[in-house]
Amino acid sequence: MIRIKTIDHLPLPARVFYRVDYNVPLEGARIADATRIEETLRTLRILREKGCPVVIASHLGRPKGERKAKYSLEPVRARLAELLSADVQWASDCIGDEARQKANSLLPGQVLLLENLRFHAGEEANDDAFAHELHELADVYVNDAFGACHRAHASIDALPRLFPSDRIAGGLLLAREIEFLQKVTNVTERPFVALLGGAKIAGKIEPLEALVRLADTVLIGGGMANTFVAAKGVAMGASLVDKGSIDVAGRILDGNARAEVVLPADFVVDNMLALDIGPRTESEYAAKIAGARIVFWNGPMGVFEKEAFAKGTMAVARAVAEADATTVVGGGESVEAVKSSGFADRITHISTGGGASLEFIAGEALPGVEVLRTGDQ
Ligand code: 3PG
Numbered sequence: 384m385i386r387i388k389t390i391d392h393l394p395l396p397a398r399v400f401y402r403v404d405y406n407v408p409l410e411g412a413r414i415a416d417a418t419r420i421e422e423t424l425r426t427l428r429i430l431r432e433k434g435c436p437v438v439i440a441s442h443l444g445r446p447k448g449e450r451k452a453k454y455s456l457e458p459v460r461a462r463l464a465e466l467l468s469a470d471v472q473w474a475s476d477c478i479g480d481e482a483r484q485k486a487n488s489l490l491p492g493q494v495l496l497l498e499n500l501r502f503h504a505g506e507e508a509n510d511d512a513f514a515h516e517l518h519e520l521a522d523v524y525v526n527d528a529f530g531a532c533h534r535a536h537a538s539i540d541a542l543p544r545l546f547p548s549d550r551i552a553g554g555l556l557l558a559r560e561i562e563f564l565q566k567v568t569n570v571t572e573r574p575f576v577a578l579l580g581g582a583k584i585a586g587k588i589e590p591l592e593a594l595v596r597l598a599d600t601v602l603i604g605g606g607m608a609n610t611f612v613a614a615k616g617v618a619m620g621a622s623l624v625d626k627g628s629i630d631v632a633g634r635i636l637d638g639n640a641r642a643e644v645v646l647p648a649d650f651v652v653d654n655m656l657a658l659d660i661g662p663r664t665e666s667e668y669a670a671k672i673a674g675a676r677i678v679f680w681n682g683p684m685g686v687f688e689k690e691a692f693a694k695g696t697m698a699v700a701r702a703v704a705e706a707d708a709t710t711v712v713g714g715g716e717s718v719e720a721v722k723s724s725g726f727a728d729r730i731t732h733i734s735t736g737g738g739a740s741l742e743f744i745a746g747e748a749l750p751g752v753e754v755l756r757t758g759d760q
């Protein structure tokens with residue numbers, strides 16, 4: 384079992400650097416889904432009740448080291464203030480004089496949100512000098528950014544290493560993610576059915592190969608399915624096919640993995656584009672899910688943002704909710720889909736991580752988790 388340091392052993396009150404994943408889906412400045420903000424409120428409440436000044440840091444999108452207005456965390460600041468019913472102070476840069484001064488003058492229980500970490504290239508480069516600048520903002524470090532723990536970035540990896548080991552911890556969100564995702568990894572009950580969708584295979588290949596060794600059944604949907612079907616030599620019209628991943632898809636299909644890999648038997652097609660799984664696939668997938676004892680779902684079955692292509696995703700959401708199983712849903716879009724389906728409260732665990740949850744259950748070491756580990760057993 385993986386165990387991480389928790390906030391109970393931190394010398395509190397202290398000035399906290401609180402790394403979160405507020406990489407929320409935005410429609411302009413509107414936050415389409417605030418789950419990632421809401422899930423940090425429990426840790427924030429405890430830290431504030433203990434009298435800690437809290438400096439909050441996050442990334443948003445992929446601005447690639449440049450300051451870009453559309454990736455500002457300003458909209459998040461407003462929503463966070465609303466959810467906390469408290470003022471959230473703001474620093475227009477995550478390092479430098481303004482951030483330092485504001486962090487230093489925070490009173491117990493006050494909260495400061497820093498502008499996007501990824502406006503500095505040092506964040507993704509896991510740069511030590513950048514980490515040292517962040518280090519100046521606080522005395523203890525708490526990480527609840529589960530969704531970014533698979534990234535060896537400065538605020539996730541280099542920064543916690545600069546603190547004494549008794550001054551770093553995972554927050555409540557991180558601890559809960561690890562607890563529930565381990566139920567999936569240490570499969571004690573079977574069948575274990577994994578449901579994978581989303582647009583691309585690229586970037587998910589390693590976890591996918593691990594998953595077909597771990598699960599009993601892997602159901603493939605979404606854009607990812609197109610690539611698998613294409614790998615079997617079927618013409619996919621104008622559909623999104625990840626050409627660079629066809630070989631790997633073929634290898635996964637031909638390999639002698641534990642899992643049966645199931646591809647859609649039919650699609651909902653518009654203008655030569657496969658945009659959702661079809662009705663036969665819906666019932667086949669629902670039946671597989673109904674027989675499962677553990678379900679892990681990452682990635683929608685189609686372009687569910689459009690009502691005409693949402694049916695497949697909604698059908699599997701219902702099947703997952705109704706399954707007599709431990710069910711885990713991860714990834715921004717699948718979580719959004721589950722929430723809009725109205726079944727969210729019937730899922731055992733909704734993960735705030737997409738790529739991170741997939742890598743974790745595939746048994747990969749996540750840098751952000753590794754650095755916080757304590758005597759596992
Ligand atoms: C996510 O949304 O999956 C996390 O916030 C990580 O973002 P990234 O894929 O841009 O590193």
Ligand code: MG
Binds near residue numbers: 737
């Ligand atoms: Mg993502």
